[in-house]
Amino acid sequence: MSVKIGNIDLGPFPLLLAPMEDVSDPPFRFVCKQNGADLMYTEFISSEGLIRDAAKSKQKLDVFEYERPVGIQIFGGDIDHMREATEIAAQAGPDLIDINYGCPVKAVVCKGAGSSLLQDIPKMVKMTAEVVKATSLPVTVKTRLGWDDTTKNVYEVAERLQDVGIQALSIHGRTRAQLYKGQADWSLIREVKRNPRIRIPIFGNGDVDSPEKAAAWRMEYEIDGIMIGRAAIGYPWIFREVKHFFATGERLAGPTLQERIEACRTHLDKSIQWKGERTGILEMRRHYANYFKGLPDFKPYRMKLVSELNLATIYQLLDDISGSYANNCTLLQPV
Ligand SMILES: Cc1cc2nc3c(=O)[nH]c(=O)nc-3n(C[C@H](O)[C@H](O)[C@H](O)COP(=O)(O)O)c2cc1C
Numbered sequence: 001m002s003v004k005i006g007n008i009d010l011g012p013f014p015l016l017l018a019p020m021e022d023v024s025d026p027p028f029r030f031v032c033k034q035n036g037a038d039l040m041y042t043e044f045i046s047s048e049g050l051i052r053d054a055a056k057s058k059q060k061l062d063v064f065e066y067e068r069p070v071g072i073q074i075f076g077g078d079i080d081h082m083r084e085a086t087e088i089a090a091q092a093g094p095d096l097i098d099i100n101y102g103c104p105v106k107a108v109v110c111k112g113a114g115s116s117l118l119q120d121i122p123k124m125v126k127m128t129a130e131v132v133k134a135t136s137l138p139v140t141v142k143t144r145l146g147w148d149d150t151t152k153n154v155y156e157v158a159e160r161l162q163d164v165g166i167q168a169l170s171i172h173g174r175t176r177a178q179l180y181k182g183q184a185d186w187s188l189i190r191e192v193k194r195n196p197r198i199r200i201p202i203f204g205n206g207d208v209d210s211p212e213k214a215a216a217w218r219m220e221y222e223i224d225g226i227m228i229g230r231a232a233i234g235y236p237w238i239f240r241e242v243k244h245f246f247a248t249g250e251r252l253a254g255p256t257l258q259e260r261i262e263a264c265r266t267h268l269d270k271s272i273q274w275k276g277e278r279t280g281i282l283e284m285r286r287h288y289a290n291y292f293k294g295l296p297d298f299k300p301y302r303m304k305l306v307s308e309l310n311l312a313t314i315y316q317l318l319d320d321i322s323g324s325y326a327n328n329c330t331l332l333q334p335v
Pocket residue numbers: 018019020021022023042043044073100102103142172205206207208227228229230231
């Protein structure tokens with residue numbers, strides 16, 4: 001059966017690309033979409049930045065037809081500003097608005113935003129209600145299990161946010177106190193899903209890094225879909241590999257070197273189309289190492305790729321990599 005968020009049909013058991021700051025921008029979303037991501041999110045965008053009209057925040061609002069359905073994720077600590085930011089974000093034309101109640105970073109938490117709201121459920125409920133009222137688009141939420149080990153309140157959070165109108169909930173199986181340490185625990189996510197009061201889709205998130213794990217956790221935790229973050233960085237093929245495994249029970253062969261080079265080139269081209277040649281080239285620099293993880297003695301190429309500003313030379317370097325490693329079979333895949 002298809003999973004739906006409002007009128008958005010995501011198909012059966014969708015795979016979501018997690019929102020990731022400095023990663024899940026339109027060029028990266030393009031390559032993830034090519035490889036089967038069913039729903040994607042922007043990086044989180046500061047409500048304060050949107051209201052101030054800050055260029056950095058505004059640019060993150062860019063969404064393109066090729067990536068639909070796509071959600072814009074916003075965060076903030078002030079309810080009125082979140083309402084205003086919702087109106088601004090909705091004008092950018094996304095398919096849905098997502099609220100970040102999961103970010104553990106101090107600079108965000110100190111301002112009463114992100115996961116800090118897990119310590120003030122009445123305020124979280126009020127903020128969510130205001131965001132829902134401010135837009136005709138579906139509103140979704142991404143959060144964590146709770147603030148810390150002694151306050152894992154996501155069960156209550158799910159009920160109360162559903163009551164004020166959110167239409168899907170993604171849960172990262174860690175507390176704020178855990179940051180990204182230890183292992184994600186999805187057992188509470190299953191409890192939320194099993195709650196007979198819960199009607200909205202519940203998506204599990206945290207540590208899914210292989211088709212086998214995705215299939216096992218799908219069965220074990222009974223969720224409606226899986227959100228994948230870090231495993232997609234430099235490896236957008238994770239989506240197609242998980243889907244193939246679901247369909248056949250077999251692991252799809254990893255991408256060939258040529259596919260890696262093509263994805264890298266597409267990512268670069270999209271960066272340039274979006275931000276212009278110079279900025280596009282500069283922003284692509286942080287991605288090369290990820291695309292070529294596992295290639296032996298890659299450092300000299302990486303050093304050149306991250307210092308070169310001439311586009312023709314970068315293309316030539318990618319061709320050289322293709323030639324040099326044509327017979328190399330040791331590219332690493334995720335575990
Ligand atoms: C580099 C990076 C940036 C992130 N930025 C965001 C963000 O902007 N919004 C958000 O809700 N979560 C953010 N996260 C958390 C991820 O969305 C996700 O919840 C987390 O990485 C766990 O999933 P994973 O194990 O599949 O990576 C970020 C994570 C990483 C690694």
